[in-house]
Amino acid sequence: MPVESSLRARKKERTRRTIRYEAFRLFREQGYTETTVEQIAAAAEVSPSTFFRYFPSKEQLVLADDQDALMIEALAAQPRGQHPLTAVRNATEQVYGAMSAADLAFEQERQALLHHVPDLRPAVGLEFQRSIELAAQLLADYTGRGVEDFEVRVAAGAMVGAMLAIVATTPVNSANVGHALDLLQAGLPFEAPNGRP
Template structure:
């Protein structure tokens, strides 16, 4: 009787799942330590010990402690969801659908984690210096997605401007309010309507 070895894809799948568990454990323990003793006061060595890995293993997953906060786990979900949107759907509508899908299916714990990540990124002074790089990364990511959806080039002027507006909107709402489906959808609707910014309404006005 011959023994059939598992397909390479199966082995790779097990390895990938193990790597993802290790990565999530490192981030979970890091954020717990950030809450308990502060971002600056937490060292890579402490995070590695809490996650039961070596510092060298930590650096295989995250080049720096800063990158541990910058890494956005929602990006792959958003990319996959947008690629499944019909090409004849307007970009803002497609993005609205994507936000509703991704955030609507996000477990409560993962949404809380993302909101905590955003809070750290925009309110810890030592991390704020990285916001510029994060915005550029966001613009590049959005431009690639919009270009793919529209069949245009990622460096197309209008695609880049639209991407910058979307990335800027995400930054603006993240600094003042939780990042959730309602706030993101509201921002997308406002942008899609052409930024109809008027004077403040008087009390009692509809």
């Protein structure tokens, strides 16, 4: 990549991150609903039109998942032949293990916003479907099956459903995601409190 293009790409990424971090700071200080795009733009020292070049809406600013591209890359690098959920778990550990403490805290805050702000609840359904499609594509690519394959679709729905179920009460990190994937892979073994099935 030419130096000028590389500098431009870094500047764009810096601007995008600044907009997001300033938005989240304002959400913490005054609430998601009370924060306007104009306030976010002013805090990030950009114009509202620049905000909209990076994010189509305030809602999309929260929905944007910076881990998607990293997960696609990490899963593609996993050796073939292992159980697909093991591959996803290993890719998740790789992605979360490489995150800085600040980036992990940001992702946990983003997830909390999605699942605790009433104004964002309608968007969660759309995000749920988008996540299933992404998971199905990841699994299809990894296994060599079609994205419409029944088992691929069921596994994708189970993985995304598991994440949705835990995110409201448990921090998003590689240990908790890994534990959820392990339970799915083991066939959801339930034991009564006294240890009996």
